[in-house]
Amino acid sequence: MKITQLGLPAYDLNKEPDFNVIGLQIEAKIGESFPKQCLGMRGISLADHPGKSAEDMQHLILKHGTDRYDPNRKGVHHEMDEKFGIELHIVPIKYDGEFLCPHYQGKAREGLSVIGSFLEDFYLGAKIDRGYPLRIDLLLFYELDKLEVVQMKWLKGRAVHTKLYLEPRDSSCFRFKEPEKKQEALVGLIHLGK
Numbered sequence: 001m002k003i004t005q006l007g008l009p010a011y012d013l014n015k016e017p018d019f020n021v022i023g024l025q026i027e028a029k030i031g032e033s034f035p036k037q038c039l040g041m042r043g044i045s046l047a048d049h050p051g052k053s054a055e056d057m058q059h060l061i062l063k064h065g066t067d068r069y070d071p072n073r074k075g076v077h078h079e080m081d082e083k084f085g086i087e088l089h090i091v092p093i094k095y096d097g098e099f100l101c102p103h104y105q106g107k108a109r110e111g112l113s114v115i116g117s118f119l120e121d122f123y124l125g126a127k128i129d130r131g132y133p134l135r136i137d138l139l140l141f142y143e144l145d146k147l148e149v150v151q152m153k154w155l156k157g158r159a160v161h162t163k164l165y166l167e168p169r170d171s172s173c174f175r176f177k178e179p180e181k182k183q184e185a186l187v188g189l190i191h192l193g194k
Contacts, residue, residue: 001062001186001187001188001189002033002034002141002187002188002189003058003188003189003190003191004029004033004188004189004190004191005190005191005193006025006026006029006190006191006192006193007193007194008022008025008026008192008193008194009194010022011119011135011192011194012135012194013123013133013135016123017119017123019112019113019116019117019119019120019123020112020113020116021116022115022116022119023112023113023114023115023116023117023118023119024113024115024116026115026119026139026190026192027095027099027113027114027115029190030093030095030099030115030139030190031095031099033188033190034095034141034187034188035095035096036094036095036096037094037095037187038092038093038094038144039092039093039094039141039142039143039144039187039188040088040090040091040092040093040141040142040143040144040147040168040174041090041091041092041093041101041118041139041140041141041142042067042088042089042090042139042140042141042142043118043122043136043138043139043140044057044061044067044136044137044138044139044140045122045126045134045135045136045137046135046137046138047134047135048075048134049067054137054138054191054193057137057138058138058189058191061138061140061186061189062183062186062189063183064182064183065176065181065182065183065184065185065186066087066088066140066182066186067138067140068087077089080159083159084150084152084159084173085150085175086150086152086173086174086175087174087175087176087179088142088147088173088174088175088176089172089173089174090140090142090147090172090174091103091104091118091172092144092168092169093114099113099114099115100114101114101115101118102169102170103169103172104117104118118136119136122134122135122136123135135192136192137191137192138189138190138191138192139189139190139192140186140188140189141186141187141188141189141190142174142185142186142187143185143187144168146176146177146178146181146184146185147168147174147175147176147177147185148174148175148176148177149167149168149170149171149173149174150171150173150174150175151163151164152171152173
């Protein structure tokens with residue numbers, strides 16, 4: 001298990017951050033921490049866990065293998081997660097001289113880094129879903145071999161079951177292969193400090 005910290009004083013929600021600059025800093029840290037590893041990356045905002053510090057969340061994540069430590073807490077996509085058996089929303093990533101993330105290849109704004117696109121999604125997507133932006137405070141990294149893809153796809157704006165096989169690179173919805181061993185799937189954590 002690799003736990004590290006990256007100070008990002010410019011990553012502040014008082015004004016729209018420079019996602020590209022911050023994204024490139026995070027990509028360098030991921031490349032240094034997890035070179036040539038194909039992993040699943042999940043972003044966590046402390047705003048979703050009121051009263052919990054980054055240290056509290058790290059302790060809970062290490063104990064449970066996930067930030068979903070409270071079965072009574074309902075996330076933004078609770079109904080969809082329950083219907084399809086989704087335990088993790090993650091994006092597959094790999095750093096091998098360059099940063100690869102199939103979820104964002106071609107989707108990123110021209111000139112915006114992959115992680116810059118990921119940060120922008122949290123910032124702008126949360127504004128749409130919740131009415132306020134989110135800052136990612138913790139990045140969790142999972143071994144993809146210990147996860148399985150949820151066989152779900154989007155069709156005309158709604159989530160539907162599919163019988164077609166989906167590769168991990170083509171999905172962002174996963175469940176643990178061995179739910180009783182979630183901690184073993186977690187291989188690292190980066191605290192994005194202020």
